[in-house]
Amino acid sequence: MTGSGTFEPVRFNGWPELKEAFLSQHLQASFILAPMAMALREQGVPIKIVYLGHRDGTTMMVHKDSDIHRIEDLRGKKVAVPNRFSNQRLIIFRAFKERGLNIDDVTLLEMPPPDMPAALHVRAVDAIISGEPFMAQSEMDGYGRVLFLTKDVWPEFISCVLAVHEDVIRDHRAEVQQLVDGIARSGKWLDTTMDHRMQAAKFTGQNYYNQDPKLLEFVLSKPPDRVKYTNLAVRRKDFEEIELVGRESGTLQGTAHFEDYADPSFVTDESAIQPYLWEDTP
Amino acid sequence: MSLQRRVLLAAIGWLGTVTLLHLWLNTSAFEKRTVSTGQTGKQFRVGFLPVT
Structure with a gap:
């Protein structure tokens, strides 16, 4: 992207590289896996979660010819997860526990989502389980089948959060507020109409993600609540649930705790957020 | 200058060069660590993976 904005998005392909860049303060802020941010805080890294990236938006896919049709059928199988400190690993732990299975009944392999x-x-x-659109790619290409969408197993699932270094919050609060406001207003704009989602698929695919806009259109519409961009304020009960599952799973x-790793002060009233009025020009 | 002295100076020079290259290429030691105030261009870097 060209332009002279305050913020520079920096793309990574794997979580370990992103984490290292964030720790070294090459990045002032980052979208990062929620349990990874919480674990970093446990290790004494002074960061705060200030907002969410999205809700839901994660899918578990199996091969279309696979004999796996229920979560219980994953017993004894190999499953790729984005990282040990990912909510995708936690959702498997949680779903297994609800079905009387153990996380050791499955072999988990860490793998970059792409x-x-x-x-x-x-x-x-x-x-395979990860945030979209990589899961939908296997579906569109004809060899993947959806085993479950997170919205059906862990409603309002949180995958990525926006984390910021504490000294950046202290010294540059106005910029952080501007960043959070931009994400919040963009989210509301996205979820206003399906046409907005299709516009976003086009310019995001071309300018940020370097992905086929048709793939993003698929993810943002089939079904429309596959991924959601509203209700992104940092809520205590959501994170206490992640804490609980994280502790039980050994992650x-x-x-x-919430006071240590979260700063919900940037958005205190979500109903006050106004969507952008922007429309794509043909 | 004796051979021993030349070898010693070359070794010190080599070590210094490699150290500077390491600091420059592998760390952020020579990068300006400031956050944009909105007037100096893009310096507030936000990391992301291309996932939803």
């Missing part, structure tokens, strides 16, 4: 569709295609793994130690 590599997952190919791994499923060649059946190097039995299932988190439970030494950092």
Whole structure:
């Protein structure tokens, strides 16, 4: 993208590289996996979660010819997850627990999300789970089948959060507020009409994600609530639930709590957020 | 200048060069660590993965 805005989006393909860039303060802020941000705080890294990236938007895919038709069928299988500190790992733990299974009943492999569709295609793994649009890519290409959407297993699922270094919040609060406001207003704009989602698929695919806009159109419309961009304020009960599952699964130690890793002060009244009035010009 | 002295100076020079290159290429040691105030251009970097 060209332009002279305050913010520079920096794209990564894997979570470990992004985490290192964030820790080194090369990035002032980052969208990062929620449990990863919480774990960093447990390790003493001075960051705060100030907003969410989206809700839901994660899918578990299996091969279309697979004999896996229920979550219980994953027993003994190999599943690719984005990271040990991902909510995608936690949702498997949670879903297994509800069904009387153990996380040890499945082999979890950490894999960068962009590599997952190919791994499923060649059946190097039995299932893949990540944020979209990588899961939908296997569906559009004809070899992937949806096992579940997170909205059906863990409603209002949180995958990515916006985390900011504490010194940046202290010294540049106005910029952080501007960033949060922009995400919040963009989210409301996205969820106003399906036409807005299609416009976003076009310019995001071309200018930020370098992905086929048709893939993003698919993700943003089939079904429309596959991923949501409203209700993104940081809420205590959501994170306490992640804390609980994180502790039970051994992902988190439970030494950092909501007051430690979250700063919900940037959006206190979501109903006051006004969507952008922007419209794409043909 | 003796051979021993030349070798020693070359070794010190090499070590210094490699150290500076390492700091420049592998760390942010020479980067300006400021956040934009909105007037100096894009310096507020926000990381992301291309996921929804």
